[in-house]
Amino acid sequence: MTGLVYKSTGSSYSVKTADNQMYDCRIKGKFRMKGIKSTNPIAVGDVVDFELDQSTDETIGQINTIHDRKNYIVRKSVNLSKQTHIIASNIDVVFLLITINNPPTTTSFIDRFLVTAEAYGIEAVLVFNKIDTFDEPMLEEQLFLQYVYSEIGYTCLRVSAKDKKGIDELKAKMIGKVSMFSGHSGVGKSTLVNALEPSLMLKTKHISEQSKQGQHTTTFAEMYDLSFDAKIIDTPGIKGFGIVDMEPTEISAYFPEFFKLKDQCKFNNCLHKEEPHCAVKNALDSDKIAWSRYNSYLKILEGDDEHYRSDIYNDDRIASDDTRKS
Numbered sequence: 481m482t483g484l485v486y487k488s489t490g491s492s493y494s495v496k497t498a499d500n501q502m503y504d505c506r507i508k509g510k511f512r513m514k515g516i517k518s519t520n521p522i523a524v525g526d527v528v529d530f531e532l533d534q535s536t537d538e539t540i541g542q543i544n545t546i547h548d549r550k551n552y553i554v555r556k557s558v559n560l561s562k563q564t565h566i567i568a569s570n571i572d573v574v575f576l577l578i579t580i581n582n583p584p585t586t587t588s589f590i591d592r593f594l595v596t597a598e599a600y601g602i603e604a605v606l607v608f609n610k611i612d613t614f615d616e617p618m619l620e621e622q623l624f625l626q627y628v629y630s631e632i633g634y635t636c637l638r639v640s641a642k643d644k645k646g647i648d649e650l651k652a653k654m655i656g657k658v659s660m661f662s663g664h665s666g667v668g669k670s671t672l673v674n675a676l677e678p679s680l681m682l683k684t685k686h687i688s689e690q691s692k693q694g695q696h697t698t699t700f701a702e703m704y705d706l707s708f709d710a711k712i713i714d715t716p717g718i719k720g721f722g723i724v725d726m727e728p729t730e731i732s733a734y735f736p737e738f739f740k741l742k743d744q745c746k747f748n749n750c751l752h753k754e755e756p757h758c759a760v761k762n763a764l765d766s767d768k769i770a771w772s773r774y775n776s777y778l779k780i781l782e783g784d785d786e787h788y789r790s791d792i793y794n795d796d797r798i799a800s801d802d803t804r805k806s
C-alpha cells in the first residue's frame with residue numbers, strides 16, 4: 481500500500497492512503513541503519529509504501545520504502561550536531577512566520593532559513609504576523625524588514641490572526657499546494673492555522689512575559705487537509721537554524737542578490753570577503769545590498785553555527801543602529 485505521511489512522532493507515523501484511510505505505521509530497526517544520517521529517516525510529507533501487519537492489527541503498518549523526495553527542509557539536529565533533522569518534505573511553498581518583539585525574530589534566523597529554502601528549490605514567503613500588536617517603532621522595524629526582503633524578490637505578507645487581516649491573501653497563496661508554516665515558538669503558527677481553518681482548534685499558548693519567548697505547543701510536525709483545497713504542515717517552533725551540507729563556494733548562490741552580481745566579480749571563485757574588484761562588496765558599499773544580509777552570509781560562510789541556538793536574541797536585530805546603515 482502507498483500513502484502520505486501526515487504525522488511523525490519519531491517512533492510512529494500516521495499515513496493516509498488515496499482512499500482517505502489513516503494507518504498507524506512504524507519502521508523496522510534495520511531500516512533506520514541504511515546510511516541515513518537524519519535523526520528522522522521519515523518526515524511529514526513523505527510518500528511511503530507499507531504493508532499491514534496481519535499478526536497484530538489490520539490498521540498497523542510496517543513502512544518498507546520511501547519514495548524519492550522532490551525537496552525537503554533540513555537543519556542541524558539540536559542535540560546531535562553531526563546529524564540533521566528533516567522538518568518536512570515534498571513542499572510547494574514554505575511560510576516563515578516572523579514576529580518583531582513577541583518573540584523577536586532576527587535577520588540571522590530569517591536568512592539561514594531562506595538559504596536552506598533556496599538550496600532545496602522551495603518557494604519561501606515571509607509572513608509578518610501579529611501586526612495588531614505593533615506600536616510605532618515595531619511598525620517601522622517591520623516595514624523596513626519588508627522593504628529589505630521585497631527588494632530581493634521575496635513575497636512578504638502582513639497578517640493578524642486575531643483581527644483576520646491578511647488571511648484571504650495568505651489563503652490565495654496556499655490553494656492547491658502543500659504548504660509549511662515554520663518559525664520560532666510563539667510566533668503564532670497554530671493560531672494562524674486556526675484562523676485559516678477554525679474547525680481544527682489547534683492548541684495555543686501565550687508568550688512568556690518574562691522572557692518574551694514562545695512556549696512549544698506543537699510537539700510534532702503534522703499535516704492537515706484544509707477546506708479550501710490546500711494542505712498545511714504545522715511544525716514545532718525552532719530556536720535556531722543550523723545550515724548543513726553546503727560548501728563555502730556555493731553559499732552565495734543562495735543569496736539571490738549576491739548571485740545576480742557574481743559574474744561581475746573579478747574572480748570566478750570569489751567569496752566576497754577580501755578579494756579585489758568584488759561586485760558584491762561594491763554593492764554593499766553603495767547600499768545596494770543590506771548589511772544584515774551580508775553579516776548573515778559571513779556567519780554562514782565562517783561556519784558560525786555553534787551559537788546559532790543561543791545568539792538569536794542578541795546582536796543581529798534589524799532595528800539596531802549598525803544594521804540600519806544598510
